[in-house]
Each structure stands twice: as structure tokens, then as C-alpha cells.
Amino acid sequence: MVNRIVVGAHYGFRDWLAQRVTAVVMVLYTIIFFAGAASMERMTYESWKALFSGLFMRYATFVFVVALAYHVWVGVRDIVMDYVWYPAPRLAIHVVVILLLVAYLGWAVHILWRL
Numbered sequence: 001m002v003n004r005i006v007v008g009a010h011y012g013f014r015d016w017l018a019q020r021v022t023a024v025v026m027v028l029y030t031i032i033f034f035a036g037a038a039s040m041e042r043m044t045y046e047s048w049k050a051l052f053s054g055l056f057m058r059y060a061t062f063v064f065v066v067a068l069a070y071h072v073w074v075g076v077r078d079i080v081m082d083y084v085w086y087p088a089p090r091l092a093i094h095v096v097v098i099l100l101l102v103a104y105l106g107w108a109v110h111i112l113w114r115l
Helices: 013-038 045-053 054-082 086-112
Strands: none
Touching: 013 054, 045 054, 054 086
16 A cells, blocks of 8 residues: 655645746836836946935845745755755755855845945
């Protein structure tokens, strides 16, 4: 007899939904970003600085970076869980990816708010 582990209905639905929601957030930010870039008369350092000086663009960029990090985490985690069978390398890859994503988020905060 084979023992099946029942995980319940909608297993994986949360990850699927997270991928779609973060993708929509990133598309909306991309549209806002290109609209802001297109409204510049000339693309100079001062115009880029002015674009990101407002709180709206800073927060929108931060939300984009968080959505991107979560999108990457769900995608990489699923790929690693599908293709890396042994627990030790799987754990090592997960730890490295998490540390990199946290570092990238910290870097984004530093760039956006110059802490």
C-alpha cells in the first residue's frame, strides 16, 4: 500500500497567485517609469534626480523592488525544489538566494533614501 500525503486543495495556488500579483505590480511600475522618463525634456542627471526626488516615485520603486524580490524567490525556490533532489545543496542554494535578495533589498533602500 502506498501512503499518500494529502496536502489539501489549492496546493500551490498561493504561489501561483503571488507570481501573478507581483508581475502585475512590476508591469504597472514599468508603465509609470516609462511615462516619467518620456516626460523628461532631456535625459540628464538632474532630470533623473528630479524624477526620483518625489516620494511617490521612491515608494513606487521600493514596492517594485520588493515585488521583484518576492517574484524571484518564488520562481527560484520552485525551480530548485523541482530539480535539486538532495537536501544539503537545496538548503545551501535557498540560503544563498535569500541572503542575496535581502542584500539587494537593503541596497535598494540605501539607494532610494541614502541611509
